[in-house]
Amino acid sequence: MLNNVPVYHGLSDEEIERLSSDISQTYAKASAHQPAGIENSDEDESSVVDVQVVIGREVPAVPDLLGIDPTVYRQINSAIRSGKQHLMFYGPPGTGKTTMAQHCARSLASKHTLITGSSDWTSQDVIGGYQPIGNGRIEFVPGILLRHFDRPLIIDELNRCDIDKVIGPLFTVLSGQKTTLPYRVQVEQRDSDFFEILPKPNPSARKDIEFAPGAAWRIVATINSIDKASLYQMSYALTRRFAWIYLDVPTDLNDFLQQYLTREQIQEMGSQVVLPLARIWQSVNAVRLIGPAPVIDMIKVIREMDSGLSFSADPTEDQAAIYLDGFDMFILPMLDGIFRDGAQAMTQGICEGLKLHAESALRHRVEQRLRSVSV
Ligand SMILES: Nc1ncnc2c1ncn2[C@@H]1O[C@H](COP(=O)(O)OP(=O)(O)OP(=O)(O)O)[C@@H](O)[C@H]1O
Ligand SMILES: [Mg+2]
Structure with missing residues (x-):
């Protein structure tokens, strides 16, 4: 039973040495630990090449993202030009927030680091703190932010961590003041000096x-506006340190889908027909805003299930079932907690979009599934 628990006989010198060696090894393991959600991109720890900053560069439109309102780029670039350093992309799920954050970071510097918010994070992981460094000694070990203080840091899904607690010590720095760490x-x-964080580049x-x-x-951060209410809130004071840029769902969903299907060479779009998928998406968005990402996923699986399906034609009963498979796989899980009357209106919209007959068994399927996630 005690197989995994080391036992030491305290009176023997060898045993004390063994204990000391085990403790050192455990300390070394602990200090090498990287918390969940922290992964570096575009990065090479051993690299001695300085990060190149692109000064005066405008962030251009992201070629991959369709239907992004031009106000988004206007806001990004005016924020940067006006000296607002930190950007926050927020909006409904799947509208391209992470893609946009990465694009901004890439446009502004030759390297960046991306970390994904996690409730596990502590200020120690992000800013730094005392850590065992072996041989029973402790030392201040800088966290991910201070280790990558030379490049843009993307904090994806920032609201998943306890923001004020984790980046609270940076608050003064974000406001342009020097901050003293309690280390x-x-x-x-x-009587030793304490570590300090300076707010601006300083060669001396x-x-x-x-x-x-x-x-x-x-800092370029993203927050999903559905999660925002349910996960950690950000204090008003910290909120003000960012330029908040809203990434909305495309204004014209049918046009978005036509552009996407054409661009991906899935189907040529000659006419101005309203696609069944656009009707489905519209009836979803009337209840809860969902961005293009899950709809794109839906298109991809529909194509796997029926490569000949025309997205502009009224589906057959079999094809309608395939649309519903895609819906159940990617959209339904995002609809948890919608109200009962919203679910009913959505059921109606989806059945009309798919032109389901009054006696079609699929009507019942849609109704059942949506009722099951509604409250
Ligand atoms: N407007 C768009 N045009 C084309 N593709 C898009 C668009 N928005 C999202 N996508 C695609 O969807 C995928 C996911 O997008 P991304 O992760 O950037 O969205 P997000 O807003 O961060 O999502 P989440 O809210 O889930 O974090 C990407 O591959 C992206 O190319
Ligand atoms: Mg994202």
């Missing part, structure tokens, strides 16, 4: 004590 440079010396920063951001540093 001594010489841990054992009571004392590197052993002061952390100064590089010219390319900025």
Whole structure:
């Protein structure tokens, strides 16, 4: 039963040595631990090449994203030009927030780091804190943010972590002031200096004590506006440190789908027909806003199930069932908690979009599924 629990006989010198060695190894493992959700992109820790910052560059439109309102680029670029350093993309699920954040980071610097918010995060993971470094010693170990202070940091799904707690120590820095961390440079010396974070690039920063951001540093974060209410809230004060840019669902869903199907060479769109999928999407959005990502996923699986299906034609009964498979796989899971009358209106819209007969068994399927997620 005690197989995994080491037992030491305290009086023997060898045993004390063994205990000390085990503790050191455990400390080393603990300090090498990387918290969940932190993954680096475009990055090479060993690289000595400085991050190139692209100064005065406008963030151009993302070629991959269709139907993005031009106001989005106007807001991004005017925020940057006006000196607002930190950007927050928010909006309904699947509207291209992460893609846009990565695009901004790539347009503004040669390297960036992306981390995905997690409720596991502590300020220690992000900013830094004392950690065991082996041989019973502890030392201040900078967190992911300070380790990548030379480049844009994308914090994807920021609302998944306890924002104020995790980046709270950065708050003064985000407001343009120096901040002192509660960590001594010489841990054992009571009169030691404390580590400091400077708000701006500073070539004369004392590197052993002061952390100064590089010219390319900025936070680009994303928040899903459905989750925003249910997950960690951000304080008003911290909210003000970001330029908030709303990524909406495309205004004209039918036009979006026609452009997408043409671009992906799935189907030529000659006429201005309203696609069954556009009707489905519209009736979903009348109840809860959903961006293009799950609809694109739906198109992909529909094509796998029936490669000959025409997206502009009224579907046969079999094809309607395939549309509903795609719906159940990618849209339904996002509709949890919709109201009963919304579910009824959506059922109606979907049945009309798919031109289901009054006696079609599929009507019952749609109604049942939507009722099951409604409250
Ligand atoms: N407007 C769009 N045009 C074309 N493709 C899009 C659009 N919006 C999203 N996509 C595609 O959907 C996929 C997912 O997008 P992305 O992850 O950027 O969305 P998101 O808003 O971050 O989603 P979530 O809310 O789930 O975090 C990407 O492959 C992206 O290309
Ligand atoms: Mg995202």
